[in-house]
Amino acid sequence: MIITKHLLSKFVDVSAISCEQLCARLNSIGLEVESLTHIEIPHKVVVGKVVGKSAHPNADKLSVCEVDVGSSVLQIVCGAQNVAKDQFVAVALEGAVMCNAKGERLEIKRAKLRDVESCGMLCSSTELGLPKTNEGIMVLDKSVGTLALGKELRELELFNNYVIEVSITPNRGDCLSVLGIARDISACSDLRLKAISDTDNILSIGLGRVLGVLAENKLYSHLLYRIVEIKELYTPLSMALILAYMDTLRSNALQNFLEYTTYMTGVILNAYRLDECRLRGAEANSLQAQLSIKKEQTGTEVVCAKDKILSRIGIMHDEIARDVRSEILILEASYAPPPILSEILHKNKLEHKPSLVYRSTRGSNPNLEQGMNFLCQGMLEYCDVLLYSGTHNITHHTQERKIKTTFQTINHIIGNTLSREEMTEILKRLNFEIDVTCDENFFMVTVPNYRHDIEDMQDLAEEILRIYGIDSITPKPLAFRESLALNAHYAFYKYRRHLASALLAQGLYECIHYVFASSKELEEYGLAQIDSNLALLNPIISELDTLRTSLLVHMIASARRNLNLGYKSIGLFEIGAVYNHKREQSERLNVFVCGEREGEHYPYPKGQKWDIFSFSALIKSVIGEFSLQNILEHPHKAQNLAKFGFVDETKILHPYQSGFVYQGDKCVGFIAKLHPSLELPESFVCEIELDGAPQMIAYAKEFSKYQKSQRDITVLIDSRIPFYRIREALLSAQIPHLLNVYPMDIFTQGLDSQVALSMRLALQSMEGTLQEQDLATSTQRALSVLERAFGAKLKA
Secondary structure, three states: OEEEHHHHOOOEOOOOOOHHHHHHHHHHOOOEEEEEEEEEOOOOEEEEEEEEEEEOOOOOOOEEEEEEOOOOEEEEEEOOOOOOOOOEEEEEOOOOEEEOOOOOEEEOOOEEEOOEEEOOEEOOOHHHOOOOOOOOOOEEOHHHOOOOOOOEHHHOHHHEEEEEEEEOOOOOHHHOOHHHHHHHHHHHHOOOEOOOOOOOOOOOOEHHHOEEEEEOOOOOOEEEEEEEEEEEOOOOHHHHHHHHHOOOOOOOHHHHHHHHHHHHHOOEEEEEEHHHHEOOOOOOOOOOEEEEEEEOOOOOEEEEEOOEEEEEOOOEEOOOOOOOOOEEEEEEEEEOOHHHHHHHHHHOOOOOOHHHHHHHHHOOOOOHHHHHHHHHHHHHHHOEEEEOEOOEEEOOOOOOOEEEEEHHHHHHHHOOOOOHHHHHHHHHHOOOEEEEOOOOOEEEEEOOOOOOOOOOHHHHHHHHHHHHOHHHOOOOOOOOOOOOOOOHHHHHHHHHHHHHHHHHHOOOEEOOOOOEEOHHHHHHOOEOOOOHHHOOOOOOOOOOOEEOOOOHHHHHHHHHHHHHOOOOEEEEEEEEEEEOOOOOEEEEEEEEEEEEEEOOEOOEOOOEEOOHHHHHHHHHHHHOOOEEEEOOOOOOHHHHHHHOOEOOHHHOEEEEEEEEEEEOOEEEEEEEEEOHHHOOOOOEEEEEEOOOOOOOOOOOOOOOOOOOEEEEEEEEEEOOOOHHHHHHHHHHOOOOOEEEEEEEEEEOOOOOOEEEEEEEEEEOOOOOOOOHHHHHHHHHHHHHHHHHHHOOEEOO
8 A cells, every 4th residue: 555645634733743653653553654756857857838839940859848847938849749838847947857767867967959959858757767657758737736837846745755665455445535644643643634625516406317327225335426417627746646646547528536435435336327327218318327236135235227137246347448538427425344245255156346355355444435535536626527416325234343342452462551541532532432331431432434454352452552652652571471381181191192102012004984883894703883862863984873882892893804915913092982771972092903913924823813811911011010800700700791881791892801901900901812703813892981091200119129928829719719809808908018919720520529739929028038947937827728619728
């Protein structure tokens, strides 16, 4: 966005503010200044008037002009085609130093051109360091100021100016106009904004006698119409220069007026020829015209005449291509809400005018009277036009945006303490309306209709801080509160990845399956299902019609696929969610192996198969110490099986090689060989419940520095007694120096209901090396416990 101090002065008095101060204030309020250029016309370039023009005697393309510069009349030879008598022009006198397009300096001297003396030069805009406004010399008019002959151009405000390029963020559509930037400058500098007054009507003919507008109900657009009769229209120099800086200058004077007004006020303007909008059947000289505002299927609102679409509001409009002379025009100011336009353009591939959409989707000025009055004022001031009285408005009620907050909340967001008076004064300067409650704590803010970027109290706080000045806020040290970076969720995540890393290190592959399952397969494998009233309403496919209650079903399917592909050794694991019949979620780890533990190698030419012991050792290396309790005769068999989703475990688990995994006194999972009926070679599964991460802090334990001793004993004991009960009885009997008990071997030959069980006792003392007597005493105590608890006898 390009602005100048001269243009800003049309809306706010900035004469007391230097250009450096102006740039600093723009930067401080978030309108970043990208460049600053000083317009400086060379010395000895003055205002002159062409009082005579004749053809050059020796050149067809040159003219000999008599130019009055106040103190004298100079003869100047000029090659411009647009030079004419009675024009005010910029004259470079003898001694003036000019710069060409390459930056080379050129001094103006008296010279002869084709034998005719020339005492100066008539200048074009580019020769003065200005942007190009036309193909010939620059013609001065009253828009540049008072044209006193002989006065240096650099003394005129328009030619002693600063061009400021400002970067506008996408949310500040209100600042895509000089008026929008002037509003912010008036607020931060506490200056009064100049009003754009209504134009005096010249013709008594009312608009209603000429134009009729038919509009559908429930339009979202706002429109304003006015009639103007054009007799003569040209582009003033001040307007041409700024449009040239913006690279939007055209040869069509009407389009220049419309573009300039939009640039100055932010109101989107358009014009239609009255002849094109006449009523059907009306006479050629009739002034009766009609426009229709309709809504298309895409949601776009269009302006039509005789069923021809003239424009799509905020998106596209046809331009009057040729210059307008002695015609009646319908002037249109329009506004459409940016969110609606953006949605329509996003959903539909509509042809659009990029420059128009750029403004309309960011938010044009909805105060249409400002744009229409500014346009009409400019036409009346510089051109020969007649205005019809009255306007035609199409508007609808829009709900005002109101934000309710407290002064304390605003101060908390800003991080400092501003008084209520300071806050309300800043908001009022920004044209926000303030309503304070009785207790003067809460207050209601009504947002101006042109501020499309203000939605909540954070935006209000930003506006206050922007105008108050961030440099005016008292700095505070950053409050640093150290908190524990680890939390339960992170610890659980780390625990799961620790398990995965350990299994990956053992050569297993991680799987990720759907949480959905087939109810038919769950029933086939004897697994529980989700209650019917909690079932999936819209399954992704018919086969996956429920949630899984066990990870095992998908693991079996993956193993079968790998076997079909020819793999002989399969090791898989998955950490994922399962659900109980009430659809309550829990996390599980499932480890699945199938086929060979190790391939063919010396001294195992046929490889090594998995067994329950090697598989249990694998699980131990991952989750740590645990004990196994046989499922077949477990006292809490039904309860534990239901916990892991089994309804009938005999369909899937081997009846004699399956056990519950215990850590301490808690059942955390199961280990089992799969049932032979599944026809999966040497397949073992372990599923562990992961309710949460274990204690992550490691505590040091005292250990003995003395030698560990072992004693092996063999006892005759009832074959129906599981070993875990024997181990629990020995460890809970507080036998001196007993650390652990391990099963070694079982002998059944020649015994009926008993077995000969060989066990190893691990003994160690914290005080010293155990003597033979100490070992014998502890061993005897262990035999006594076995005899008393289980009727066991030492085998001779």
